[in-house]
Amino acid sequence: MGRSPCCEKAHMNKGAWTKEEDQLLVDYIRKHGEGCWRSLPRAAGLQRCGKSCRLRWMNYLRPDLKRGNFTEEEDELIIKLHSLLGNKWSLIAGRLPGRTDNEIKNYWNTHIKRKLLSRGIDPNTHRLINESTVSPSSLQNDIVNESLHLDFTGPDQERLVKAEPVVQKEGNNNNNNNNNNNNCTSSGTTSDKDFQNEDDWVLNLELSVGPAATTYRYESTRKTSLDSAESNRRWGSELYGGRSDAVCLCCRIGLFRNESCRNCRISDVRTIRESRIL
DNA sequence: AATGTATCCAACCGCATGTCA
DNA sequence: GTGACATGCGGTTGGATACAT
Numbered sequence: 001m002g003r004s005p006c007c008e009k010a011h012m013n014k015g016a017w018t019k020e021e022d023q024l025l026v027d028y029i030r031k032h033g034e035g036c037w038r039s040l041p042r043a044a045g046l047q048r049c050g051k052s053c054r055l056r057w058m059n060y061l062r063p064d065l066k067r068g069n070f071t072e073e074e075d076e077l078i079i080k081l082h083s084l085l086g087n088k089w090s091l092i093a094g095r096l097p098g099r100t101d102n103e104i105k106n107y108w109n110t111h112i113k114r115k116l117l118s119r120g121i122d123p124n125t126h127r128l129i130n131e132s133t134v135s136p137s138s139l140q141n142d143i144v145n146e147s148l149h150l151d152f153t154g155p156d157q158e159r160l161v162k163a164e165p166v167v168q169k170e171g172n173n174n175n176n177n178n179n180n181n182n183n184c185t186s187s188g189t190t191s192d193k194d195f196q197n198e199d200d201w202v203l204n205l206e207l208s209v210g211p212a213a214t215t216y217r218y219e220s221t222r223k224t225s226l227d228s229a230e231s232n233r234r235w236g237s238e239l240y241g242g243r244s245d246a247v248c249l250c251c252r253i254g255l256f257r258n259e260s261c262r263n264c265r266i267s268d269v270r271t272i273r274e275s276r277i278l
Numbered sequence: 279a280a281t282g283t284a285t286c287c288a289a290c291c292g293c294a295t296g297t298c299a
Numbered sequence: 300g301t302g303a304c305a306t307g308c309g310g311t312t313g314g315a316t317a318c319a320t
Contacts, residue, residue: 016315055288110286
């Protein structure tokens with residue numbers, strides 16, 4: 001027995017969205033907030049599948065999306081994050097405010113792959129092409145280290161090194177206070193509940209790499225967000241054994257210093273996030 | 279100007295996962 | 300424990316546009 005389709009597709013529009021459809025979706029979400037994508041199309045008067053609505057909103061209509069070309073800084077950050085996370089586009093997008101996983105994925109496939117290849121670097125392995133084995137003294141290794149070196153020091157280092165490279169599939173991310181109206185549930189985001197158990201530390205590391213900048217929680221029927229600075233504090237605080245001066249991943253990787261990192265500069269993203277909902 | 283080719287990116291699809299009854 | 304359902308993710312597709320011939 002297969003799963004039933006997510007929606008009745010017979011009478012659904014497909015393909016490019018019209019301005020009218022966009023407007024209906026934006027109006028509805030402004031009024032009611034995100035969530036419950038299955039019932040949203042009908043409620044909003046759209047002849048679209050819920051998944052399609054979600055995608056359109058997440059990748060195109062969200063007001064906090066950054067438009068325009070990727071900067072050199074973003075390029076380098078994507079490369080470094082990809083060397084750490086692989087094709088975990090949503091996690092990578094979580095560290096690039098205003099960019100979507102789809103956008104980064106497309107950009108990777110159309111630009112960065114080519115860029116790396118032109119540098120003689122295999123975009124999949126982040127190693128020099130023509131060198132199949134790792135030599136600790138080689139340039140190749142320098143590149144790998146340059147990409148992967150995280151400088152994790154202190155008591156947590158050992159646990160971190162032992163962590164499996166599983167990014168998302170484990171853990172107790174049952175954080176959402178579900179708004180059970182319309183039998184809607186939500187899933188997948190990380191909250192402070194995830195940080196309550198010290199034994200979950202490694203899991204929390206995995207979960208926190210991505211969504212720091214856009215970590216939502218449901219409160220009653222309205223969605224709010226953790227501001228990125230707070231998310232970074234929580235993430236870093238757990239990561240570095242409760243130190244309060246923890247920094248975000250960008251800084252940790254060494255791409256930025258605190259003063260030049262966008263994530264660290266944003267002190268209160270909540271204002272931005274909420275204003276787009278209201 | 280017409281045609282062919284390359285590139286970009288929005289959207290789709292299938293599957294994995296989490297939640298709930 | 301199990302199945303149905305909702306959502307999210309990553310790979311892929313195909314139409315639009317840019318560029319080359």
